[in-house]
Amino acid sequence: MDRSNVLEHLLLSRCGRFNGNGEILEFLEQRYSFNGPQKNYLVLESTDGGAIRAENDKKIAKENETVNDFLSNLNSNKKTTNKFNKLKTKNEFKKFIQTSIKHQDNVSKKLSKMIKNNPDIRDMEDIIDLKICCKILKIEDYIEMNILWNNYINELIKGCKTIDTITAKLSSAEYIGAYFTVTHCSCSDSIGIEGIVLWESQSYILMIIARKNNWKDNISIGKNDNNNKIKIKYSAREMIGGLRMIPKKKTRFTFRIDIENDENKDEGDKEVINFEFIGDRLCIKSLDRANKKFKSHNVKDIDI
Amino acid sequence: MLCDLNIGFPLSDFNETINNDQLIEVKKCINTSIILGYTHIALNFKPSTTTSNSNKNKISNDLNLINPINLEKDFSEFSGKIKIFTRITIKIDDPSQCQNFAKFQQIFDIVAVEPLTEKSFQSAISNLEIDLISFNLQDRLPCFMKHKTLCSAIDKGILFEIKYTDFLNNRNRAQSISNSKQIIRASRNRGLICSSGCSFNNSNLLRNSINVIPILKMMGIDSNRCNLMFKDWSLKVLLNGRLRIKSYKQTISISGDNGLLDNSLEDKNWDSSKNNKINNIKQNINTYKKRKNDINDNALDKILKKNKVV
Numbered sequence: 001m002d003r004s005n006v007l008e009h010l011l012l013s014r015c016g017r018f019n020g021n022g023e024i025l026e027f028l029e030q031r032y033s034f035n036g037p038q039k040n041y042l043v044l045e046s047t048d049g050g051a052i053r054a055e056n057d058k059k060i061a062k063e064n065e066t067v068n069d070f071l072s073n074l075n076s077n078k079k080t081t082n083k084f085n086k087l088k089t090k091n092e093f094k095k096f097i098q099t100s101i102k103h104q105d106n107v108s109k110k111l112s113k114m115i116k117n118n119p120d121i122r123d124m125e126d127i128i129d130l131k132i133c134c135k136i137l138k139i140e141d142y143i144e145m146n147i148l149w150n151n152y153i154n155e156l157i158k159g160c161k162t163i164d165t166i167t168a169k170l171s172s173a174e175y176i177g178a179y180f181t182v183t184h185c186s187c188s189d190s191i192g193i194e195g196i197v198l199w200e201s202q203s204y205i206l207m208i209i210a211r212k213n214n215w216k217d218n219i220s221i222g223k224n225d226n227n228n229k230i231k232i233k234y235s236a237r238e239m240i241g242g243l244r245m246i247p248k249k250k251t252r253f254t255f256r257i258d259i260e261n262d263e264n265k266d267e268g269d270k271e272v273i274n275f276e277f278i279g280d281r282l283c284i285k286s287l288d289r290a291n292k293k294f295k296s297h298n299v300k301d302i303d304i
Numbered sequence: 305m306l307c308d309l310n311i312g313f314p315l316s317d318f319n320e321t322i323n324n325d326q327l328i329e330v331k332k333c334i335n336t337s338i339i340l341g342y343t344h345i346a347l348n349f350k351p352s353t354t355t356s357n358s359n360k361n362k363i364s365n366d367l368n369l370i371n372p373i374n375l376e377k378d379f380s381e382f383s384g385k386i387k388i389f390t391r392i393t394i395k396i397d398d399p400s401q402c403q404n405f406a407k408f409q410q411i412f413d414i415v416a417v418e419p420l421t422e423k424s425f426q427s428a429i430s431n432l433e434i435d436l437i438s439f440n441l442q443d444r445l446p447c448f449m450k451h452k453t454l455c456s457a458i459d460k461g462i463l464f465e466i467k468y469t470d471f472l473n474n475r476n477r478a479q480s481i482s483n484s485k486q487i488i489r490a491s492r493n494r495g496l497i498c499s500s501g502c503s504f505n506n507s508n509l510l511r512n513s514i515n516v517i518p519i520l521k522m523m524g525i526d527s528n529r530c531n532l533m534f535k536d537w538s539l540k541v542l543l544n545g546r547l548r549i550k551s552y553k554q555t556i557s558i559s560g561d562n563g564l565l566d567n568s569l570e571d572k573n574w575d576s577s578k579n580n581k582i583n584n585i586k587q588n589i590n591t592y593k594k595r596k597n598d599i600n601d602n603a604l605d606k607i608l609k610k611n612k613v614v
Binding site for chain 2: 139140143146160161162163164166167168170171179181194195196209210254256258259270271272273274275276277278281282294295296297298299300302304
């Protein structure tokens with residue numbers, strides 16, 4: 001037996017392909033010959049890569065994903081920074097305000113013309129029955145908001161006994177839904193307007209006012225004399241009511257809080273406190289107002 | 305609206321109470337000022353103590369005992385004729401001893417100081433929350449009046465007071481005129497108020513604004529500003545003080561019947577407050593409550609009623 005290829009012989013003897021010792025020896029003889037079928041070089045075939053390959057693939061995929069995300073974010077950011085995107089809530093709300101105010105102006109113009117031709121319209125029970133007025137915002141739709149606000153504010157000031165604590169709490173409260181009355185304003189037309197607050201922005205308060213219902217109802221010559229009541233005609237604008245934009249600057253609003261007590265269930269016995277909203281000092285967005293630390297300033301801009 | 309923010313109150317200590325003779329004298333003063341056409345007056349309580357010596361132990365901790373002016377009990381007959389407010393003037397000479405000021409701000413409508421030294425004058429402008437600075441014009445001023453200090457005070461909303469009774473007295477008239485000219489010069493003719501400053505037993509020194517204006521004109525103020533000194537600027541002082549009580553940092557204020565100055569709904573009876581649990585009777589919310597039946601319905605109420613009927 002050839003001593004040279006002991007290891008190979010032993011390995012091949014385990015193999016099922018060879019039936020006897022002779023076959024193995026024959027095979028081994030050809031092993032290192034130049035002309036034989038076996039060549040003395042290693043043949044490497046391409047593999048599927050195994051575990052490392054899979055790991056690498058994962059890494060690459062991850063990288064690609066982050067890059068893709070970044071790119072897509074870039075694209076989407078461009079879209080959201082578009083101020084004039086119609087889908088933005090702010091713009092939609094803006095458009096809603098603009099269109100409804102424009103619509104109100106148009107309708108009031110038409111209505112004043114109609115009243116000239118047909119003065120009976122002035123005595124109509126409810127102006128909203130007219131066909132042109134049907135798209136105008138109605139205060140009746142927003143009463144639910146006011147009820148919600150009343151509950152909220154009652155919960156807020158519950159247990160407060162001094163002016164200090166109540167006004168401090170109210171200064172960081174939300175006023176959307178409150179019923180405001182304009183008492184002082186630089187614009188004399190808007191004095192006396194009362195309505196439900198629809199939105200509070202940095203420098204404006206949007207209110208929805210009632211139709212044919214403001215201070216012009218409550219004028220009387222004598223005290224509590226129903227016979228001597230003066231009747232002032234409502235203008236077309238007041239007749240249709242709707243949305244009003246009132247600047248906060250140089251304006252003061254009053255609002256009423258109905259205090260809910262368990263003891264007084266009778267409507268007339270309810271207790272009421274009036275508060276005043278000084279617009280000059282609250283020219284801040286309502287969101288920022290919650291955390292704002294207020295300071296007293298010179299009062300030269302507040303009219304008495 | 306004519307204002308006189310300085311009608312002397314005869315007491316000089318926190319613990320004293322007013323007696324009948326003094327009360328009659330004060331009422332005489334108020335009656336005279338009604339005849340002269342004033343609409344807003346302030347009773348000036350002037351404690352004789354200064355901040356540095358022994359003031360601390362005399363002020364009680366109970367806020368309801370500090371104010372000796374009981375508007376509800378003593379002056380209720382003037383309601384409707386004239387609006388009476390309360391004012392305190394504190395002499396400060398040591399600026400480090402002013403921690404008690406927070407108490408006064410909640411109790412008196414107007415808080416004024418009378419600085420006796422330059423340091424206290426500086427600190428009153430920069431640190432304290434006050435409405436008014438007044439000087440004793442018959443003595444020398446504590447320091448030279450600079451444009452910068454006075455104007456910074458006026459920008460902050462602290463005004464300066466000139467008392468016209470100082471010119472009517474024979475005593476030290478020249479000194480008081482030169483002092484007030486100093487103040488007018490340094491304040492550049494703005495942010496001044498003119499008040500009587502009459503002490504309680506000489507109501508004959510009270511004058512109408514028309515009689516005082518020539519004196520002020522003599523000192524170089526034009527007539528429009530003379531009017532402002534009695535009207536608008538005085539009201540601004542009053543408003544500043546009232547808003548401190550009625551509102552939270554001038555944002556949301558509780559609303560009286562007549563605007564921001566009004567104190568008709570306020571609880572003014574300091575005596576009855578002793579058994580009340582509220583710390584400061586002026587802040588009591590209960591007197592502001594009204595019954596819903598007493599006020600007119602607004603538009604919302606009408607709509608709600610209509611809905612109920614339907």
